[in-house]
Amino acid sequence: MNDEERIAYLAGEPGVEAGPDERAELDDLRALLADPALWAEPSPDLDDRVVAAVAEASIGSVIGTAPAPGAQQPVRRNRGRAALTGGLVAAAAIIVAVVLVLSGGGKPPVQFTAALQGTALSPGARGEATLTKMTGGWRVTLNATGLPRLANGRFYEAWLKNHKGVLVPIGTFNQPTNVTLWAGVPPTSFPTLTVTRQLANGDAASSGERVLVGVARPAR
16 A cells, blocks of 8 residues: 555545555554544643653663662552653654654655746746645645736636646636645646636636746656
């Protein structure tokens, strides 16, 4: 199974199958995640208590002190501290495992970049876009210069286009500075990124007034 399939299996999505060994591991992880105690908010002084317990246990280990004969209560307290520390380590291991699964096992994200050039309608415009693969789709961050802010029913709209000329809208904005857009199609199939000037007139189709054009390529 790949990471997206594992996430879907943990989420209980239908039609996702796993092998016997992997299914057992994922079922155990899902059971742990379903335990409300794992997500319970800790008390405000938990950090201080854990640090104190770990420090005391470490000092005792270095000094090599041993309890006096018959002194059972300190032993029980030390065991309690060891159990607390062990429980926190186990919880931390679970959280790390979940983060690794959800983030793709620590792999760098899949990214594409596009250098955007102005057209005859905006010869002085320049920009760049970064497309990052996320669980919910492709996050597109866009920055450009040389384009005025549009308002009063006028706006910019970004599109991805495939080799057949099919356009998919990925978001609108007024000024191309620190813009975040979302695409439901991949740049591998829809590599051309364009930005058009639009008018809020009830027609959702592209106006054809392109002001920026670029091609997405794998980031290096």
